[in-house]
Amino acid sequence: xxxxxxDVLKIAHLARLALDDNDAEQYQHxxxxxxxxxxxxxxxxxxxxxxxxxPLEAKQRLRDDVVTEDNRREAFLANxxxxxxxxxxxxxVID
Amino acid sequence: xxxxxxxxxxxxxxxxxxxxxxxGAATSFGAEPNTNTTLVDLGMPGALPVFNKEALRMAxxxxxxxxxxxxxxxxxxxKNYFYPDLPKGYQTSQMDHPIVGKGHLDITLxxxxxxxxxxxxxxxxxxxxxxxxxxxxxxxxxxxNRSSTPLLEIVSExxxxxxxxxxxxxxxxxxxxxxxxxxxxNMAEGSMRCDINISLRPKGQQEFGTRTEIKNVNSFRFIExxxxxxxxxxxxxxxxxxxxxxxxxxxxxxKDETRSMRSKEDxxxxxxxxxxxxxxxxxxxxxxxxxxxxxxxLPAQKAERFMTEYKLSEYDAGVISATRAxxxxxxxxxxxxxxxxxAANWVMGELSKYLNTEGKEITESxxxxxxxxxxxxxxxxxxxxGNTAKSVLQAMWEGQGSADxxxxxxxLKQVTDTGAIETMIQGVLEANAAQVxxxxxxxxxxxxxxxxxxxxxxxxxxxxxANPGVVTPILNKxxxx
Numbered sequence: 001x002x003x004x005x006x007d008v009l010k011i012a013h014l015a016r017l018a019l020d021d022n023d024a025e026q027y028q029h030x031x032x033x034x035x036x037x038x039x040x041x042x043x044x045x046x047x048x049x050x051x052x053x054x055p056l057e058a059k060q061r062l063r064d065d066v067v068t069e070d071n072r073r074e075a076f077l078a079n080x081x082x083x084x085x086x087x088x089x090x091x092x093v094i095d
Numbered sequence: 096x097x098x099x100x101x102x103x104x105x106x107x108x109x110x111x112x113x114x115x116x117x118x119g120a121a122t123s124f125g126a127e128p129n130t131n132t133t134l135v136d137l138g139m140p141g142a143l144p145v146f147n148k149e150a151l152r153m154a155x156x157x158x159x160x161x162x163x164x165x166x167x168x169x170x171x172x173x174k175n176y177f178y179p180d181l182p183k184g185y186q187t188s189q190m191d192h193p194i195v196g197k198g199h200l201d202i203t204l205x206x207x208x209x210x211x212x213x214x215x216x217x218x219x220x221x222x223x224x225x226x227x228x229x230x231x232x233x234x235x236x237x238x239x240n241r242s243s244t245p246l247l248e249i250v251s252e253x254x255x256x257x258x259x260x261x262x263x264x265x266x267x268x269x270x271x272x273x274x275x276x277x278x279x280x281n282m283a284e285g286s287m288r289c290d291i292n293i294s295l296r297p298k299g300q301q302e303f304g305t306r307t308e309i310k311n312v313n314s315f316r317f318i319e320x321x322x323x324x325x326x327x328x329x330x331x332x333x334x335x336x337x338x339x340x341x342x343x344x345x346x347x348x349x350k351d352e353t354r355s356m357r358s359k360e361d362x363x364x365x366x367x368x369x370x371x372x373x374x375x376x377x378x379x380x381x382x383x384x385x386x387x388x389x390x391x392x393l394p395a396q397k398a399e400r401f402m403t404e405y406k407l408s409e410y411d412a413g414v415i416s417a418t419r420a421x422x423x424x425x426x427x428x429x430x431x432x433x434x435x436x437x438a439a440n441w442v443m444g445e446l447s448k449y450l451n452t453e454g455k456e457i458t459e460s461x462x463x464x465x466x467x468x469x470x471x472x473x474x475x476x477x478x479x480x481g482n483t484a485k486s487v488l489q490a491m492w493e494g495q496g497s498a499d500x501x502x503x504x505x506x507l508k509q510v511t512d513t514g515a516i517e518t519m520i521q522g523v524l525e526a527n528a529a530q531v532x533x534x535x536x537x538x539x540x541x542x543x544x545x546x547x548x549x550x551x552x553x554x555x556x557x558x559x560x561a562n563p564g565v566v567t568p569i570l571n572k573x574x575x576x
Contacts, residue, residue, distance in 0.1 A: 014364055016177055053170045053192075053369035060374040065112045065149035068119030071130040076137060086128040087236035090179040093226060 001039055002032045096334065098295040100326050101303055102261045103253035105290040106268055107246045108278040109222070110153045116221045116245035117144030117187065124284050128238040136242040138182030143372055150245040151376065152386060153277035154194045154219050157247060159387045160271050161214050163198025167383075171219075171373040174365045180224035180237055188248075190367045193218035194376070195247075200271070201395065202263040203413060212264050213252030220246050247277070253292065253303065258322035262315055265289060266417065270394045274419045282313045289318055294339070295329045304329075305339040309346050309353055321346035325353050397422055405435035414443055420457050424464045431468020434475055441471060445485060449492050461492045470498035483507050483559055511562045517569050519561065523552045524573060534574055542574075549574065 008028045012019045019027065073086060082089040115122055118135035134142040158165045170192040173185040195217035201209050224239035249268060255261045269287060272278035279286050294306035309325060312318050324346070329339055344353040392400070394416050401412040401422075415425045421442065428438040446467060450457060470487055473479050479487065479502060490501045502508055510516060524531050527549070534545050553566055 014175075014366065051191075054371070054374055056374065058374050059377040060146055062148040062151065063114075063119070063145040065114050065147050066119065067114045067121045069121075069133045073127075073129045073132065076129065076132060082234070084231055084236065086130070087227065087231070087238055088129070088179075089231055089234040090237055091235070092228070092233055093179055093235050 001035045003028050003035065097298040098326075098330055098333070099298045099300075100256060100258075100322075101253050101294050101296065101306075102255035102257075102322065103292040104251045104255070104261060104264060105292070106249045106251075106265065107222075107288045107290075108157075108249060108268070108272050109286040110150050110245040110247055110277055111279055112147055112149045112153070112245055114147060115243040116147050116150050116219070117243050120243070122244050124281075126240055128236075129240060131240040132242065136182075136239055138184070144187065144243075146373060146376070147245060150219060151194070153245075153275070154217065154247055155378070155383060155386050156275050156277055156390060157217060157249070157272065158195035158198065159383070159390055160275055160393055161195075161198040161200050161217075163214055163217070164196035165378065165383050166192050166194050166196055167378045167380075168192060169194045169218075169376045169378075171370040171376075172367045173370045174220075174367055176365060178223065178226075179235065180226045180239070180242070182224070182239065182242070186221060186223060187370055187373070188220035188367075189218035192375075200264075200267055202260065202267050204263060205259065207409070210254075210260065212254045212260075215250040215252050217247055217249040220248055222246050247272075253294075258319045258326075261291065261322055262319050265315060265318055267394070270417055270419075274391060274393055274397075276391070282315075285313060288313050291318065291322060291325075293322060293325050293329070295326065295333060304333075305341050307339065307341065307353075308343050310343055310356065312346050317346060317348050320348070320351060321353060324351055328353060394419075401425075401435075405429065405439070407435065407439055411439045411443065415439060418457070424457050424460075427464035428468045428471065431465055432471035432475060434471065437471050437474065438468070441467060441488075445488055449488075461494065462488065466491060466497060473498055473502060477509060477511060477562055477564070478502060479507055479509050480559070480563060483509070507560065509562045510557055510560050511565050513565060513569070516557075516561055516565055517573070519556055520553055520566070520570055520573055523549065523556050527552060531574065535576060546570070546574070 005024055005028050008024050008031065009019065011031075012024070012027075077083045077086070077088070080088050110116075112122060114120060115131075115133075115136065118133040120131045120133045120136055123131065135144055155165055157163075169189060171187050172190040174188045174190075175185045177184055193216045195214075197216070198214040199211050200214065201211050203209050222241045222244040224237055224242040227236035227238065229236070251264065255264060269280050269282075272287070273280040281287070289312045291309040291312060292306050293309065294304040296302070296304040307325065307329070309321050312321050325344070332339060340355075343356045345356055346353050398409075398412040398416040401407045401416060402409060407415070416422045425438055425442050428442060429435045432438050446457075446460065446462065449455075449462075450460060455461075467488075470484055470491065473487075474481060474484050487498055487501050487507065490496075490505075491498060495501055496504070510519075530545070530548065534542055534549075537545065549570055550563070550566065553561055553570060554563075
C-alpha cells in the first residue's frame with residue numbers, strides 16, 4: 001500500500017504538524033514502508049487471537065474516591081504566557 | 096410523503112463522585128475557575144492518571160439496572176482531537192471494550208403502552224474543560240475545573256420513533272441514574288446532556304436514511320422541540336428531492352432552529368488507540384454480584400409496589416415514582432396521614448401546583464411531608480373538609496405554622512354537632528321560604544338540581560365549616576317538610 005502526498009498532509013494536519021513540501025515527500029516514503037511492513041504482517045493467521053491492548057500481565061490499580069489535592073491555581077497559572085480572572089488565555093477558537 | 100422518524104440517543108451522565116475520574120481534585124460545581132485542577136487535569140507531561148474506584152462501581156450499578164452485560168475486562172482508549180479545553184490532546188474514553196455492554200429498559204408512553212428500548216453500550220470517559228468566548232481582548236478563556244470529571248456515556252439503539260418516545264426514554268434514564276444515586280440529574284448545570292441522532296425514511300422502508308446529530312441538548316423540553324424542528328427541516332429537504340448531509344448540528348432554543356457546526360466536519364478522525372497509561376480493568380464475578388444484590392429499588396419496581404401496597408392507579412404510581420424525591424415524600428405523607436390515595440391526590444394536585452408556580456423541586460418544598468401528613472389527618476378525622484384544607488395548605492405554604500395551629504388560630508374547625516347544624520339549616524330555610532315552596536312543588540329530578548342551592552346557602556351560613564356529610568341528610572329531611 002502506498003500513501004499519497006495528500007494523505008500525509010491530512011495526517012500532519014490532524015496531528016497539528018507543520019510540514020513543508022520536502023518533508024511531506026520524505027514522510028510519504030517512510031510511512032509507506034511502515035505500511036508495507038504492516039501488510040506483510042497481515043498474512044499471519046490471527047484467527048482466535050484476542051487483540052492485545054497492553055503487553056503487561058497486570059491490571060489497573062484503583063484509587064479511593066477521596067479529594068487529595070488542594071487548590072494550586074496560582075502556581076499553575078504562573079506557567080502560562082497569558083492569564084486573566086483565573087483563566088488561561090488562548091487564541092480565539094471560534095469564528 | 097409519509098415519513099417515519101428514527102431516533103437514537105447518546106446521554107452523558109456526570110457521575111456523582113467526590114473526586115475526578117483520574118485525579119484527586121474535587122468535582123464540586125461552581126468553584127472559582129481552575130481551582131479544582133491538578134497536574135493530571137492540566138495534561139502536564141509525566142503526570143499519570145489513577146482510576147477512581149467509585150466511578151467504576153457506579154458504572155457497574157447502571158449496567159445491572161438496565162439488564163446489561165458487564166464488561167469483565169474493559170479498556171481505556173484515547174480519542175484524539177485538538178481543542179484548547181482538552182490540554183492532553185486526547186480524551187480518555189472507551190472504545191472496543193466498554194464497561195457496560197448490551198442492555199435494555201422499558202418506557203411507558205402516554206397512551207399506557209410499554210415499549211422496550213435497547214441500550215447499545217455505556218462507557219466511562221472524562222469530561223473536557225470549558226471555553227469562555229466572552230471578550231478577553233479577542234482571546235478565549237479556559238477553565239479546566241471540569242477536565243477529568245467522570246462521565247458515563249449511555250448509547251441507545253435507534254429504537255425511538257417519535258419525539259415523545261425520545262423524551263420518555265431520557266426521563267427514564269434520568270429516573271434510573273438519580274434512583275441509583277450515581278448522578279444528580281441536574282440538567283441545567285450540565286450533569287446530564289444529550290446528543291440526538293435523527294433520520295427520516297419513507298414509512299415501510301427497512302434501511303435508515305442519512306442521519307444528523309444534534310449535540311448537547313440539556314433539557315427535556317429542548318429535546319422535544321429540537322427533534323420536532325429537525326424532523327421538519329429534514330422533511331422539507333427530502334420533499335424537495337434534496338439530500339440530507341450527515342453532520343453535527345446545534346439546537347438554538349431562542350430561534351427554535353438547528354444549525355450546522357461546519358468547523359468540525361472535515362476532521363472527524365479520532366484515531367482511537369488503547370491508552371498506554373491505564374491498564375485493563377479486570378472485574379471479578381463476586382464484585383459484580385455484590386453490586387447487583389445491593390441495587391436500590393428502581394422506578395419500575397417502586398411503581399409496581401405502590402400499586403400493590405397502596406392500591407394506587409397505574410398512572411398515579413408512574414407519576415409519583417418518576418423521581419426518588421417525590422416517591423419518598425409521598426411515602427412519608429402516607430405514613431403520617433394513613434390514607435395513600437388521599438396522600439397521592441394532594442402530592443400530585445395541590446402541592447405540585449405550588450411547586451410548579453414557584454419552579455421548585457419537591458426537595459425545596461415550603462411544606463414538609465410530615466406537615467402535609469398532619470393536614471391530611473385533619474381531613475381524615477373530619478376536623479376540616481377538603482375545601483378548607485386547601486386554604487390551610489396555602490397558609491402553611493406561606494409559613495403560618497402547622498395545620499393544627501392554623502385551624503385553631505383561624506377557627507376553621509368543622510361543625511359536626513347535629514343539633515347546631517339543624518338549627519342553622521332551619522334558619523337558612525326560613526330565610527329562603529320562597530325557594531323552599533318552589534322545591535316542594537317540583538318533581539324529583541328538578542329537586543336534585545335545586546338541592547345544590549340550599550347546600551351552598553348552608554355552607555355560606557357556616558362559613559364553610561359545616562361538615563357536608565352531616566348537613567346532607569338533615570337538609571333532605573327538613574326540605575321534604
